[in-house]
Amino acid sequence: MSKKYIATPSRTKEILNKYKFSFKKSLGQNFLVDVNVLENIIKHAGIDEEAGAIEIGPGMGALTEQLAIHSDKVVAFEIDQRLLPILKDTLHDYSNVEIIHQDILEADVEAVIRTHFKPNQPIHVVANLPYYITTPILMKLVRDRLPVTSLTVMIQKEVAERMAAKPNSKSYGSLTIAVQYYTEAKVVMTVPKSVFMPQPNVDSSILQLVIRDKPPVEVVDEDFFFELVQASFAQRRKTLRNNLSNFFKEQYTKDEITAILESTGIDGSRRGESLDMEEFALLANTFYKSK
Ligand code: SAM
Numbered sequence: 001m002s003k004k005y006i007a008t009p010s011r012t013k014e015i016l017n018k019y020k021f022s023f024k025k026s027l028g029q030n031f032l033v034d035v036n037v038l039e040n041i042i043k044h045a046g047i048d049e050e051a052g053a054i055e056i057g058p059g060m061g062a063l064t065e066q067l068a069i070h071s072d073k074v075v076a077f078e079i080d081q082r083l084l085p086i087l088k089d090t091l092h093d094y095s096n097v098e099i100i101h102q103d104i105l106e107a108d109v110e111a112v113i114r115t116h117f118k119p120n121q122p123i124h125v126v127a128n129l130p131y132y133i134t135t136p137i138l139m140k141l142v143r144d145r146l147p148v149t150s151l152t153v154m155i156q157k158e159v160a161e162r163m164a165a166k167p168n169s170k171s172y173g174s175l176t177i178a179v180q181y182y183t184e185a186k187v188v189m190t191v192p193k194s195v196f197m198p199q200p201n202v203d204s205s206i207l208q209l210v211i212r213d214k215p216p217v218e219v220v221d222e223d224f225f226f227e228l229v230q231a232s233f234a235q236r237r238k239t240l241r242n243n244l245s246n247f248f249k250e251q252y253t254k255d256e257i258t259a260i261l262e263s264t265g266i267d268g269s270r271r272g273e274s275l276d277m278e279e280f281a282l283l284a285n286t287f288y289k290s291k
Pocket of ligand 1: 027031032033056058059061062063064077081102105127128131195
């Protein structure tokens, strides 16, 4: 039975030949050809027959087909016009799929959710993302505070590790804080290159992001908080005091920085990578109030 699915090497090759399709590397086109991996993605996404699914980059429909089978409705954004007739063909048995020809970075996803799904329907974003824009896509989706429950995505392994990292690890950085401020992040599976056609140069992981009801810390000014976090990691090997002195060089002397740091109880000789989100929030709020 599974032989018939789009996500098999033989069926994918058949479609490629039928349409004389050539992959565009610049659009991150690495298609999935393994149904087991897709079933894993869907399981971790929490998809069931009540759920709505939003997909980014359906390609030839490998994941879209599985989402159509397991969910109530799928809306997929695809940038490459050449794939539209192909998707029409490969997904013609599924009446619960809608393809939108648009760059996801330009889409008003909230309006699409409002107009394409039932009110209060649980919505999950599920995708094998184009790797060249993984971070901009995920940051757009989480920052827009969309009414979605979770995002489960196949991305570059190294990026997944950074997003799900814990303090005091090599992968921990400003991207970790940016993602974990909005979501609970977990790497659920690492996937071999052999499940893609063509095979990418990098290893991949499935990352699960569950949207938080509210951020885990209270910050007075979000933009300032994220700027301070970024500044704390500007030069990873430098101490917090040095990175912050550099960031605030127009506003404060080194002694003033030391005094503000002391008032928080956070040792300025630590490195950014040792601070957890609560400590960053305390630092940002203290610096913000002393402006
Ligand atoms: N979902 C398919 C699969 O798993 O076989 C294809 C995944 S492939 C890694 C990424 C897909 O995203 C491609 O179909 C590509 O054309 C599409 N894509 C690339 N950039 C995009 C963008 N900015 N907006 C929407 N789709 C995009």
